[in-house]
Amino acid sequence: MSSGVPRSYTGWGRTTSSVGISVRARNEHDVAELIRTAPTRGIVSRGLGRSYGDAAQNGGGVVIEPFQPDAKPVLAGDVVTVSAGVSLATLLQTLVPRGLLPPVLPGTRHVTVAGAIAADVHGKNHHVDGSLGRWIERIVLIDGLGERHVMSPTHDTDAFWATVGGMGLTGVVTEATMRLLPIDTSYVRVRTRRVRDFDALLSTMRDGRPARYQVAWVDAFAKGRAIVEDGELARFWELPDGVPRPLDYRPRTRVVAPHVPVSPLRPSLVRAFNAAWWRRATDGERVVALSRFFHPLDGVGQWPRLYGRRGFLQYQIVVPDGAEHLLERFVTSLPAAGLPPFLVVLKRFGPGNDGLLSFPTPGWTIAADFPFGNPALSRALDELDELTASVGGRVYLAKDSRLRADALAQMYPELRRWQKVRAELDPLGRFQSDLDRRLSMR
């Protein structure tokens, strides 16, 4: 157990920094000890810092770095048990060559298992496979008194569903067991379609029969024309000739973005880039490697640096069917107000799970990146928050750094129940984070 050093933390969007005391724990005994001796500003565990906002930082308090990140995953049939600090990248390296795939893959593989559980992450297959919580069989959690709990969807159910999606505020997860998907190959059969405008995009996604994996990349600079990608895990016989090892997995980070004082990502450049991207895309089918399909952004290391010193803001909401007018704002009124989102991703959500603070609910989810700099942005997003809440939608806490406390209860109707379970697991209020304080979640 390290005694701790002050460290400045931000989320992946590189905003809202705060300084906390960084500590490491070698084992569960250390974790319990750190919890019992936490200062008044509390303690929170942090994974690989891919939450965009302030979920995994704790200004003036203690921050536990990833727990046993190098521990070997233990495989039993199609079920894996891992230490909480192990990343999905490591899991993929281990599992894919054995013909197994983590069933839910968020937009980056550089997240820890515990971080993925805390955010109850979703992937391009949510409409078919749900979010991660559905696949978790067992969680080991150290609570606010330093006691060890083993929970599952059938045992200690309340604690389980308060922890899945609970943003790390119910305790420190040290180990988890997850069911896996069997795969034949490490390739995905991708069908690409270009859609001319936003209305056509909505009807394509709503009415068509989506593949297991589906996502749309939307160009907010061009009235919402989009590229829809449908992916199916490729079967062995679908591979083109000359693929020597069908379960090969070698993801690459091709370049690492440099620090830039002023962002080169000007609207004009992004507009041109998007246009070129659209022209380059071809309708049709091809077979691509898993990592290229699931984690294209991981190909550029530290890419948020390109947004410059001031960082950027990612905004993700889910709204039910019938609230498409809200989605349209991202490609109509926001660009018209001088606030074009640089990157917009749209996808369908299937049914949610029992996670009390779990983000996904049925309907549409849209994620947009905005550069900082325009003061009108915060007002425009405040307004969107309100509209989203009023149609029964919600903001994704793992992406958030700006939501207001009063909006939270409206968006997450199970908040009260979650708070009750949290108070039982952590009666002394040890677990705290900047997100927690900002949204008065206790």
Added chain:
Amino acid sequence: MTDDGERPLRRVVLLGGTSEIGLALVAALELPRGATVVLAGRSDERLATAAATLPDGLRVERVWFDAAASERHAELFDKLFVDDVDLVIAAFGVLPRQAEVEQEPTRAVDSLAVNLNGQVSALLHAANHMRAQGHGDLVVFSSIAAVRGRRANYVYGAAKAGLDAFASGLTDALHGSGVHVLLVRPGFVRGRMTEGMKTAPFATMPSKVAAATARALQERSSVVWAPASMRFVALAMRCVPRVIWRRLRF
């Protein structure tokens, strides 16, 4: 380069809650709706009037604060920091008329109690609380008067020179703590404080100082001159030979 981009300001404390520059700065910050602004000052009535001038959509609290009563600052700052404070603006100060303080030295001491002792006390309390929360910004107002003592306002200048030195040291002391200090050095500002005084060259307005300060906060600068040309005026002032300097009347 540090990873310390944007932070939405949710709770802002304005010490000197009726200060023109301070209020203009709060307006220039374009705070998100629902953000809390705490106006701290001596007269609740005047704070209420000031509150009415703030942009809509903000939650305004008013608290009693007397810069000169430093023995009561500890209690006040404990109260201000019940929730995390993102920004403290120390905009209080008095500009004593030089002729009066020369006649009545106790008045000079009184002005120092506000402009120097009060600032040092308030800023240390705020800095300690912010260090404990691991983040925060402090805005300190120095002045062109701090650059070189002038016969027309050397008591005020002495306080600002002391404050300027204090703030520079504080900036470095807080390095790595997550707390940033922005030292603002305005030129002659036309406003209530300087009413009836002869306007000095390069005079500016509270709204302009506020805009420059808001920008500097966003850029995380540690010093900003307002207007920017003051930097060169200050340089020139340091170079003027004393025989000429003492004849200057502004």
